Amino acid sequence: MPALRALAPGADPAPPLSILMVASEAVPYAKTGGLADVVGALPGALARLGHHVTLVMPRYREVGTVGTARHHLELGLDGRRLEVGLVEVEVADRYQVVFLDCDALYDREGLYGHAGIEHSDNAVRYGALCHAACEYGQQLEVPPSVVHAHDWQAALVPVLLRTRYAADPAWRRVPVVLTIHNLAYQGLFPPDTMRVLDLPASLFSLEGLEYWNQVSFLKGGINFADAITTVSPTYAREILTPERGEGFDGILTQRRDRLRGIVNGIDGAVWDPCSDPLLPASYSAADVGPKREVKRAVLDRFGLPSDDLSLTRPLVAMVSRMIDQKGLDLICEARVELMALPVSWVILGTGEPRHEAMWRALAVAHPERVGARIGFDEPLAHLIEGGADLFLMPSRFEPCGLNQMYSMRYGTVPVVRATGGLADTVRDVESTTGPGTGFVFDDYTASAMLAALHEALATFGDRPRWAAIQHAGMTQDFSWTASAAAYVHEYRNAIERRQRAGAGRGE
Numbered sequence: 001m002p003a004l005r006a007l008a009p010g011a012d013p014a015p016p017l018s019i020l021m022v023a024s025e026a027v028p029y030a031k032t033g034g035l036a037d038v039v040g041a042l043p044g045a046l047a048r049l050g051h052h053v054t055l056v057m058p059r060y061r062e063v064g065t066v067g068t069a070r071h072h073l074e075l076g077l078d079g080r081r082l083e084v085g086l087v088e089v090e091v092a093d094r095y096q097v098v099f100l101d102c103d104a105l106y107d108r109e110g111l112y113g114h115a116g117i118e119h120s121d122n123a124v125r126y127g128a129l130c131h132a133a134c135e136y137g138q139q140l141e142v143p144p145s146v147v148h149a150h151d152w153q154a155a156l157v158p159v160l161l162r163t164r165y166a167a168d169p170a171w172r173r174v175p176v177v178l179t180i181h182n183l184a185y186q187g188l189f190p191p192d193t194m195r196v197l198d199l200p201a202s203l204f205s206l207e208g209l210e211y212w213n214q215v216s217f218l219k220g221g222i223n224f225a226d227a228i229t230t231v232s233p234t235y236a237r238e239i240l241t242p243e244r245g246e247g248f249d250g251i252l253t254q255r256r257d258r259l260r261g262i263v264n265g266i267d268g269a270v271w272d273p274c275s276d277p278l279l280p281a282s283y284s285a286a287d288v289g290p291k292r293e294v295k296r297a298v299l300d301r302f303g304l305p306s307d308d309l310s311l312t313r314p315l316v317a318m319v320s321r322m323i324d325q326k327g328l329d330l331i332c333e334a335r336v337e338l339m340a341l342p343v344s345w346v347i348l349g350t351g352e353p354r355h356e357a358m359w360r361a362l363a364v365a366h367p368e369r370v371g372a373r374i375g376f377d378e379p380l381a382h383l384i385e386g387g388a389d390l391f392l393m394p395s396r397f398e399p400c401g402l403n404q405m406y407s408m409r410y411g412t413v414p415v416v417r418a419t420g421g422l423a424d425t426v427r428d429v430e431s432t433t434g435p436g437t438g439f440v441f442d443d444y445t446a447s448a449m450l451a452a453l454h455e456a457l458a459t460f461g462d463r464p465r466w467a468a469i470q471h472a473g474m475t476q477d478f479s480w481t482a483s484a485a486a487y488v489h490e491y492r493n494a495i496e497r498r499q500r501a502g503a504g505r506g507e
Helices: 034-048 122-139 156-162 217-224 233-238 249-254 291-301 308-312 328-333 335-339 353-365 378-387 403-409 420-425 446-460 463-474 480-504
Strands: 018-022 052-058 071-077 080-092 095-101 146-150 176-180 214-216 227-230 259-261 315-319 344-349 370-374 390-393 413-417 439-441
Touching: 018 034, 018 122, 034 052, 034 080, 034 095, 034 146, 034 480, 052 122, 071 122, 080 122, 095 122, 122 146, 122 156, 146 156, 146 480, 156 176, 156 217, 176 217, 176 480, 214 217, 217 249, 227 233, 227 480, 233 259, 233 420, 291 308, 291 315, 291 344, 291 378, 315 378, 328 335, 328 353, 328 446, 335 353, 335 446, 344 378, 353 370, 378 403, 390 403, 390 446, 403 413, 403 420, 403 463, 413 420, 413 446, 413 463, 439 446, 446 463
Parallel strands: 018 052, 018 146, 052 095, 146 176, 176 227, 227 259, 315 344, 315 390, 344 370, 390 413, 413 439
Antiparallel strands: 071 080, 080 095
């Protein structure tokens, strides 16, 4: 292991760890949602604490050319031999990405599907990711200290390490941490997937991967991981209940001693109104005045009136997948009342056709006050966060959520439902535990959402109080430093747990 350079303030004083991370997406290479933001930021935060991180992920078409494969693996899957190139890219000190180069699996439109239809061979594509990550790790001169797998796409990694590689004395001592970013996505495939992925039939069991006569990557990962994390403490509690457990509450309850919630951080270098190059004006908690010019730019971008009178009207924003989980069914139910509010709306996102059509229709019916952009546009998302006054997140459930943290950092006050990470990160204005940072409602009903919006709009007219809420949100610390340190704590616990297990076997 190379000699360490000086560490950042707050670096872990204990001996550095070597972390092999496995995930299906990461910013800036490939993204469909918050998973990519987390995997894109966490390795750098761990590296700044002094640890060494190698991330293994596919080289999708959208990644483009990132280098030349210097090493190759051969995988026997789906009755064929697949050659996978390993392209190693040094991202930063102590952090590298290894891209799996296999056009047959990853050179296509869409990461997981296209035009609303999932790729039919996703079991093979992400089974290959897991197999290749394990093979790569086994070939390292020194095994990693810990393996960290993210979501169902990487959840076969703990299964493989505890079965196929169990006879390898070096691998046997390496623990696996599995992070569940959203329990609703479980990697479900037909029973024949066991044969396709060269997995022993004995694993198709209640204690293995079988879930209602299907193969579940995620269930396998939960059963075989040394530690299980999810992306907020509240969500960790919620998924133990039938209401939020997505059918896995019993499985998770059996392993609750290994389960912990760690709130995601945000990349403060990327999301900073003081230095964001995607904003037409910079501002800070000490001076939010220039935010008005960003608001004007947002209105102009959506073709809405941006005169001085229009700038005094509250601007409510959503940047979201347009699905029921995100509260779009509440929006649909309350659309008449919402359009009667004295506000302007800007919406960015994609999702279910019925929700996309609803926002398009509202924009046509209210061209002076509603702007809707169907699609994904990262620069526009920054502009919206910077220019909006309120950010609406009425989620049915939200494992962590990032937009509420982006919003607070940009002085855009969130209106959220008290669920998952939203409950853990937004403090209601009526809180007695500290200054309020947003407006929080409990019941998943249109009336509760409307009541919170009415309260927010009434408060918007009280400029000193509104400024205090903005300042409280902008001065919160949502950096990755604390979250990365919490992951290191889990890594070290998992290492100790596996060492104890090895000692019990006399290793």
